[in-house]
Amino acid sequence: MDTRLSPRFDKDSDAREAQELLRSCVHCGFCTATCPTYQLLGDELDGPRGRIYLIRQMLENGKTSDSSREHLDRCLLCRACETTCPSGVEYSRLLHIGRGLSARLLPLPPGQRILRAGLRSVLPYPKRLRALLGLAYLLRPVLPGRLRRKIPGHRAGKEPARASHPRKVLLFQGCVQSAASPNINAATRRVLDRLGIECLKVAGERCCGAVHHHLDADEKARRLARHNIDLWLPLLREGAETLLLTASACVLEVRDYPLLFADDPVYRRKALELLPYCQEIGTFLNRQDIEGIQLAAPVSMAFHAPCTLQHGLRAERDTTELLSRLGFDLRQPADSHLCCGSAGTYSILQPTLADQLGKDKLEKLRDTGAEVIASANIGCLLHLQERTAQPVRHWIEWLDEFLPPWAGSESNRDGAG
Numbered sequence: 250m251d252t253r254l255s256p257r258f259d260k261d262s263d264a265r266e267a268q269e270l271l272r273s274c275v276h277c278g279f280c281t282a283t284c285p286t287y288q289l290l291g292d293e294l295d296g297p298r299g300r301i302y303l304i305r306q307m308l309e310n311g312k313t314s315d316s317s318r319e320h321l322d323r324c325l326l327c328r329a330c331e332t333t334c335p336s337g338v339e340y341s342r343l344l345h346i347g348r349g350l351s352a353r354l355l356p357l358p359p360g361q362r363i364l365r366a367g368l369r370s371v372l373p374y375p376k377r378l379r380a381l382l383g384l385a386y387l388l389r390p391v392l393p394g395r396l397r398r399k400i401p402g403h404r405a406g407k408e409p410a411r412a413s414h415p416r417k418v419l420l421f422q423g424c425v426q427s428a429a430s431p432n433i434n435a436a437t438r439r440v441l442d443r444l445g446i447e448c449l450k451v452a453g454e455r456c457c458g459a460v461h462h463h464l465d466a467d468e469k470a471r472r473l474a475r476h477n478i479d480l481w482l483p484l485l486r487e488g489a490e491t492l493l494l495t496a497s498a499c500v501l502e503v504r505d506y507p508l509l510f511a512d513d514p515v516y517r518r519k520a521l522e523l524l525p526y527c528q529e530i531g532t533f534l535n536r537q538d539i540e541g542i543q544l545a546a547p548v549s550m551a552f553h554a555p556c557t558l559q560h561g562l563r564a565e566r567d568t569t570e571l572l573s574r575l576g577f578d579l580r581q582p583a584d585s586h587l588c589c590g591s592a593g594t595y596s597i598l599q600p601t602l603a604d605q606l607g608k609d610k611l612e613k614l615r616d617t618g619a620e621v622i623a624s625a626n627i628g629c630l631l632h633l634q635e636r637t638a639q640p641v642r643h644w645i646e647w648l649d650e651f652l653p654p655w656a657g658s659e660s661n662r663d664g665a666g
């Protein structure tokens with residue numbers, strides 16, 4: 250698709266990049282069929298091809314409108330269209346640029362700016378989020394049902410005793426996850442302990458930057474990324490095997506660091522050095538000898554593969570293969586390619602569409618008749634859990650729960666749990 254840039258964008262590197270990205274789209278429309286927002290709303294402009302046209306129009310005319318912005322904002326950035334596209338269009342990058350340019354041409358209304366600033370100032374900071382959650386637990390009895398359902402059930406889980414092993418990995422703590430569901434990292438430490446792998450916590454680590462990146466605050470995302478890279482790389486160079494992450498959205502963000510640093514050669518080089526170390530927990534465990542973590546009896550599991558895992562990282566098969574190898578009777582829900590509606594902060598910014606997608610996903614997961622429901626990203630877990638009394642957990646937590654009792658590597662222990 251050829252695009253003639255408006256003179257307004259002549260010297261704009263983002264606009265030029267978007268112009269290049271647009272070239273690979275042949276307007277075939279295959280992507281439309283797998284787009285969740287198109288399926289819900291039935292409007293071409295709420296599908297990938299329509300949004301691509303809107304971005305092209307903006308680049309050519311040098312202006313946009315409230316209605317165009319609304320269509321761009323309704324995109325989940327789930328990347329299902331990228332999986333479907335036969336021409337390899339990098340839609341997510343294009344949309345990210347399109348939203349940034351649109352915000353520059355037509356500033357957001359004050360209410361939206363305040364809401365986004367509020368999300369950016371709370372979600373990436375576990376201490377602030379914990380304080381807010383603490384207040385929410387106190388007020389829970391008097392809150393309206395809609396808000397009450399948004400408060401996650403707190404499952405801190407028992408921390409494993411510190412066990413020292415020659416094999417060491419850096420376990421990323423995450424921001425929302427460490428505050429809202431700390432049991433996920435505790436379960437990971439317990440499971441890896443059985444395999445003789447020690448999880449190291451990196452002091453001073455901060456949010457991966459995904460929240461800021463998705464809310465068009467790239468400079469702040471870069472600051473967080475630089476901070477983390479400078480903490481992680483020396484430890485990896487000193488011998489830690491890998492940087493392990495249990496939330497697929499964080500893995501995708503770290504893997505996108507080289508793109509984030511396109512104009513910063515020093516940190517781009519560091520981000521590229523980090524890349525081979527950065528591993529999603531399912532991919533990492535599927536490459537290990539897992540004899541020590543087999544279920545005693547099969548448990549049926551309905552698994553929702555987060556979009557960041559299946560469309561972003563294209564690593565869904567690693568996890569599904571692993572779950573079967575561990576002894577789970579894995580059941581795929583119908584329309585498993587569709588987003589659950591969580592999509593980072595989408596569930597807060599677009600609550601109606603997110604709610605519909607969440608309900609649809611849960612119905613499909615329940616239809617499998619499986620004993621337990623699992624996913625692999627904190628956002629999806631919280632979004633689905635909000636809509637059902639049935640527990641929805643990270644698969645590593647279910648694995649930890651169903652593993653037969655284990656005495657532990659007592660000789661290695663140097664502390665109580």
Ligand code: SF4
Pocket residue numbers: 273274275276277278279280281297298330333334335336337338340
């Ligand atoms: S499938 Fe790819 S090439 Fe076809 S319209 Fe969609 S983005 Fe463009």
Ligand code: SF4
Pocket residue numbers: 283284285286287295296297300323324325326327328329330331340
């Ligand atoms: S990223 Fe998802 S919601 Fe956005 S256009 Fe592509 S398929 Fe549709």
